[in-house]
Amino acid sequence: MTGSLRGWNCPGIALLLIGLAVGVPCMADDEYQGPRQRMLDEIQATVTRTQLHTGRQRLSARVMEAIASVPRHEFVPQELRDLAYANRPLPIGHGQTISQPYIVALMTELAGLQPDDVVLEIGTGSGYQAAVLATLVRQVYTIEIIPDLGQRAVTDLSRLGYANVQVRIGDGYHGWPEHAPYDAILVTAAPDRIPAPLLEQLRPGGRLVVPVGPPDQTQSLKLLRKDEGGLLQEEDVLPVGFVPLTGAH
Numbered sequence: 001m002t003g004s005l006r007g008w009n010c011p012g013i014a015l016l017l018i019g020l021a022v023g024v025p026c027m028a029d030d031e032y033q034g035p036r037q038r039m040l041d042e043i044q045a046t047v048t049r050t051q052l053h054t055g056r057q058r059l060s061a062r063v064m065e066a067i068a069s070v071p072r073h074e075f076v077p078q079e080l081r082d083l084a085y086a087n088r089p090l091p092i093g094h095g096q097t098i099s100q101p102y103i104v105a106l107m108t109e110l111a112g113l114q115p116d117d118v119v120l121e122i123g124t125g126s127g128y129q130a131a132v133l134a135t136l137v138r139q140v141y142t143i144e145i146i147p148d149l150g151q152r153a154v155t156d157l158s159r160l161g162y163a164n165v166q167v168r169i170g171d172g173y174h175g176w177p178e179h180a181p182y183d184a185i186l187v188t189a190a191p192d193r194i195p196a197p198l199l200e201q202l203r204p205g206g207r208l209v210v211p212v213g214p215p216d217q218t219q220s221l222k223l224l225r226k227d228e229g230g231l232l233q234e235e236d237v238l239p240v241g242f243v244p245l246t247g248a249h
């Protein structure tokens with residue numbers, strides 16, 4: 001489903017009607033417009049502050065527009081909605097978090113996405129990152145190990161009209177071989193080492209974005225590029241702190 005069909009930006013009456021028909025919110029009477037703009041400003045300020053690490057001065061307009069288009073308040077617990085557009089992670093239950101908006105934006109940028117791409121995300125959590133990806137690519141597959149979170153994400157993504165996202169409950173360490181190869185893979189929980197199945201499921205020319213390191217210590221957000229010959233190039237982009245990739249793999 002396209003961004004406009006979700007009715008989120010609601011540029012005109014026709015889209016407003018479509019938006020109402022599928023029961024989704026509309027920017028025109030959106031009480032979160034101010035907070036969302038402040039969040040975008042905060043993301044840019046953080047990009048500037050971290051540019052010595054990342055080597056990136058700005059994020060692309062396409063990524064910033066995707067972030068602007070997704071109603072983050074729909075992905076956080078009701079009692080935390082007032083904080084939905086703060087540039088910080090928030091608890092979503094089961095000891096897990098919705099990632100900091102700056103990190104979501106940076107990981108999306110690093111993935112270098114094209115409109116026809118097929119993307120795999122490991123760690124669905126709230127479904128927010130999957131929604132951002134869904135506005136940018138053809139198809140998103142996402143895996144969550146905690147059934148309650150995965151089921152909630154299915155409900156929220158469907159309610160909001162993100163029809164090009166499929167959620168699977170399971171251990172994302174093994175990837176989702178049935179839909180491979182992927183143009184990009186994003187991992188939003190930190191493994192000790194890069195899972196070999198994810199490297200195998202990456203298309204030549206594809207990108208893997210993954211935080212790597214031990215739990216409760218600083219990890220390194222890595223960007224791996226697989227060239228057309230299958231050779232991998234690795235870049236350490238930023239020190240980060242993610243929840244661990246769990247599972248019995």
Ligand code: SAM
Nearest residue numbers: 098123125126128129145172188189245246247
């Ligand atoms: N991307 C999420 C979002 O937008 O809300 C945030 C993800 S949260 C930082 C990390 C998620 O990874 C948690 O929901 C956690 O349960 C999940 N996770 C941890 N280990 C996993 C595994 N082996 N396979 C799939 N999901 C896993």
